[in-house]
Amino acid sequence: MSLVFEHTTLGQRVLFGSGKAAENLAAEVARIGPGKVMVIASEFEAVIAAAVSQNIEVTLMYDDVAPHVPIEKADKARAAAVRHGIDLLVCIGGGSTTGLAKAVAMTTGLPIIAVPTTYAGSEATNVWGLTEASRKTTGVDDKVLPITVIYDAELTTSLPAELSVASGLNALAHCVDSMWAPRADPINQALAAEGIRALNQGLPLVKDDPEDLAGRELALYGAYLSAVAFASAGSGMHHKICHVLGGAYNLPHAQTHATVLPYVLAFNSAAAPEAERRIAAAFGSEDAVGGLNQLRERLDAPTALKNHGLAEEDIPEAVELILSQIPTSNPRAVTRENLTVLIQAAFAGSVPEV
Incomplete structure (x- = not known):
């Protein structure tokens, strides 16, 4: 039987290298061009986020992250991005952190650079998820696909x-x-x-x-x-x-x-x-x-x-x-x-x- 199928490969830049996250992030921010950067990372990831972003100028460090991206958290982060005139989102952390960045990108159209610290995988998809009144809604939108993913295995050692x-x-x-x-x-x-x-x-x-x-x-x-x-x-x-x-x-x-x-x-x-x-x-x-x-x-x-x-x-x-x-x-x-x-x-x- 002959093969018949339709396939879409999402366009995304991937930089992979242990110990290279800070270096690669600085290079990507420089490649994208000047602008105001919002770094999203939970309090738990604060030390890692500071180290990874040490070579870039950060306008806003944002840590109000929660699992399953409650709509209230999404709206608050969106408002913060608009208020500070953000041009680029950098998310450093697990799936909840990436999910919040996606929620911001969905309404603002801002590009995302994702730096994962877990194996959640959200950074490589155009899938978003929001929770409202104890019901999680998911969807697909190319605006939420990070333009670049920076993988650094050293960052995952923070995960027990x-x-x-x-x-x-x-x-x-x-x-x-x-x-x-x-x-x-x-x-x-x-x-x-x-x-x-x-x-x-x-x-x-x-x-x-x-x-x-x-x-x-x-x-x-x-x-x-x-x-x-x-x-x-x-x-x-x-x-x-x-x-x-x-x-x-x-x-x-x-x-x-x-x-x-x-x-x-x-x-x-x-x-x-x-x-x-x-x-x-x-x-x-x-x-x-x-x-x-x-x-x-x-x-x-x-x-x-x-x-x-x-x-x-x-x-x-x-x-x-x-x-x-x-x-x-x-x-x-x-x-x-x-x-x-x-x-x-x-x-x-x-x-x-x-």
Whole structure:
């Protein structure tokens, strides 16, 4: 059968090098030209942000960052950018920080330079997310795609091993979801498979030695590939589940993705045999679920949503909220009954079953 598909590759400059973040940021700001710079970084990342931005002139350092980008935080940051006449946004941090920069860019059109310190991957996508009244809304807008991403594995050493594992598994979820997302094609599937391979190799090294830059470089490389694949393929079943859970119940982003992933993989595997084989091969395993479970066991990964803030009585409401969000292209039909079983299993942390 001949190949027929439509693929879009997003245009973005990527600078990758350990210990080079400050140097690369200064060069990029100079390349873009003179203007007022707003650096967005959480209080937790203040020291890193100061070091990375030491060679540029900063008009505004902004640290009012929160998970899932509450609309109130977005409006406040947007107003600050306008008030100070900002020309360029620089975000230094994880997914929440990048998400806030995207929220500002969405209404102002300002360009973003992203300097990630986690494996969230938001920096390589044109996807935005905002939370209002405990409901998370996501969308796609090319205005929010950072024009440049500066990767420096040294910056990720600020992330403890446990959070590095959760963040890396979040990246792995981008890869897995890209195998059957609404716009999945051979190109983004190839990127996703290479992302799985890199993360499968790199994350155990990070777990064993959090200061090991070789492992962190592999994980960061894999996280970038995962995000590019996700941006191209779109948001599949896994991400729809996690966005609802995170927005509605304020669950931690990375841990939620890390916990839910094996259940979605087990749910879809039999209905997507070609994707399952590619995932298994990327893990170097006979089957995809087995390969993922072996990695998760090696990493002592998060195992139950009940440990991260979901209450059992919230499951029926969560199922109803999620059902309407599942893409019709999902390989296996999703019903209220089988989705309830999936969420209950993820809540309890029981062994995922194909």
